Amino acid sequence: MSGFLGTNALLEADINLVIQLFMGIALLVGMMLARRRCYRAHGICQGSVMMLNLVMIALIMFPSFREGVIPELPGRLRNPYYSVSTVHAALGITAQLLGLYIVLRAGTNLLPRALCFQNYKLWMRTELVLWWVVIVFGVATYYLWY
Numbered sequence: 001m002s003g004f005l006g007t008n009a010l011l012e013a014d015i016n017l018v019i020q021l022f023m024g025i026a027l028l029v030g031m032m033l034a035r036r037r038c039y040r041a042h043g044i045c046q047g048s049v050m051m052l053n054l055v056m057i058a059l060i061m062f063p064s065f066r067e068g069v070i071p072e073l074p075g076r077l078r079n080p081y082y083s084v085s086t087v088h089a090a091l092g093i094t095a096q097l098l099g100l101y102i103v104l105r106a107g108t109n110l111l112p113r114a115l116c117f118q119n120y121k122l123w124m125r126t127e128l129v130l131w132w133v134v135i136v137f138g139v140a141t142y143y144l145w146y
């Protein structure tokens with residue numbers, strides 16, 4: 001089924017684009033909650049985005065990458081259609097894993113002491129910047145593909 005944004009994209013790509021932008025904004029709102037010391041609301045906001053994004057990767061982005069990009073690698077990496085989406089996927093996996101690690105560290109007692117960072121600000125700011133870099137590469141992928 002075709003999408004609703006007036007491009008050549010399928011419905012799921014348009015839904016993914018809108019939800020990704022919404023989640024990127026939600027992370028910025030979550031950062032403001034932390035600045036106001038509303039740590040519980042901050043944790044719920046950022047944790048929900050991490051979980052929702054896992055669903056978006058599993059249902060939309062990974063299947064699309066497996067079918068549309070992986071069969072052409074590494075031969076067609078000079079083509080931006082494949083290189084931009086591959087950089088996006090590599091950074092996206094990194095951002096998702098880092099996010100899950102931060103949620104585990106900050107929101108649970110499951111990690112052994114040796115794996116617990118203390119500098120929350122540094123880790124969370126790094127994650128927010130990386131996440132937005134991934135969104136930019138995602139939007140570039142959408143632009144190149146559709």
Ligand code: HEM
Nearest residue numbers: 013016017020061062064065089092093095134138139142
């Ligand atoms: C923090 C994690 C991630 C963010 C914020 C993110 C964000 C985005 C955005 C904004 C788009 C454009 C909308 C679209 O074309 O559907 C997109 C598309 C895409 N992403 Fe991601 N992404 C992430 C992780 C991943 C991962 C881990 C993979 C691959 C394993 C991946 C593969 C793709 C592919 C193939 C598309 C094009 C989908 C299509 O249009 O059919 N992304 N992503």
